Amino acid sequence: MSIKYVPKELPIDDNVNVTRRHPLKNFIYLLGTVVIISIIIFVLLGYTASWLATRIGADNEIRVGKLLYNTISETEVIDDRRIYYLDELLHDMLDVDEIARLPLTIHLLDTEIVNAAIMPGGHVLINTGLLQKVKSENELAFILSHELGHFQHQDPLKSLGRSLVVVSALAAVGIGTSSSSGGLSDIVSWTGELTILHYSRNQETKADEYGLARVINHYGHGGHSLDFFNGFQKFEDGERQLSQVSQYFASHPENQERIDYLNTLAVQKGWNMEGELTSLPDWIHCPDMDEEQCEAEN
Numbered sequence: 001m002s003i004k005y006v007p008k009e010l011p012i013d014d015n016v017n018v019t020r021r022h023p024l025k026n027f028i029y030l031l032g033t034v035v036i037i038s039i040i041i042f043v044l045l046g047y048t049a050s051w052l053a054t055r056i057g058a059d060n061e062i063r064v065g066k067l068l069y070n071t072i073s074e075t076e077v078i079d080d081r082r083i084y085y086l087d088e089l090l091h092d093m094l095d096v097d098e099i100a101r102l103p104l105t106i107h108l109l110d111t112e113i114v115n116a117a118i119m120p121g122g123h124v125l126i127n128t129g130l131l132q133k134v135k136s137e138n139e140l141a142f143i144l145s146h147e148l149g150h151f152q153h154q155d156p157l158k159s160l161g162r163s164l165v166v167v168s169a170l171a172a173v174g175i176g177t178s179s180s181s182g183g184l185s186d187i188v189s190w191t192g193e194l195t196i197l198h199y200s201r202n203q204e205t206k207a208d209e210y211g212l213a214r215v216i217n218h219y220g221h222g223g224h225s226l227d228f229f230n231g232f233q234k235f236e237d238g239e240r241q242l243s244q245v246s247q248y249f250a251s252h253p254e255n256q257e258r259i260d261y262l263n264t265l266a267v268q269k270g271w272n273m274e275g276e277l278t279s280l281p282d283w284i285h286c287p288d289m290d291e292e293q294c295e296a297e298n
């Protein structure tokens, strides 16, 4: 390809008949090509990275999981009966002959933010804020099973692979590399945050399907399991403020759409979506040490 250069001293008006395409157009064309090729490379890298990430092996996943977990800044509640309860409920949700890909560890994090997540290496993060808002074991069981579904499908690893590409690309153009802390630790912590939030719509649907199937398995019905997601109007009555639950929903698809889909799926599969509510333990909102105070409040 040859490019015709126009002598600088010529007035712009004379250029029109000299070049077939204005230099600015050429530049935009070139820039556009570079951007499109970069996006294609970026997307391919993302797919490759997420594919590779699922092949790092159990030992490496455990190592990466520990590294990522250490970037979580919330205070972890330790030696509390709520942890044992959550651990038992989570394991009860596995199918009869199903085993978790890796040993699962419940981490109860002391924060008002309503959230739950699962990380590579089998770290299950449950915020105390979530325990304050759930009204039945059925709701909690669905949330735990949904997260378990992500883990069994290796979603956290895939997301980690993609996030590494995103963060590396941002770092390459100088975004996110603060001078105060080291590049790698930045990348790891950024990746950790991105990992928690970024699943595709398809991954969410699959996790929902898995979650509801396990709930049906465990309780024999899906009654009350979707109450937590049952429309935002419920959350606006002051009982469950929208702002308090937004963190969980920010990372999850439109709730009404999700509930409608799951109800349709239940009809197709012949799953019963009506049934008795299983109560949470009375002490679910209370740390061990505040038992008396908690009972007085509730």
Ligand SMILES: [Zn+2]
Pocket: 146, 150, 199, 204, 207, 251, 252
């Ligand atoms: Zn999810």
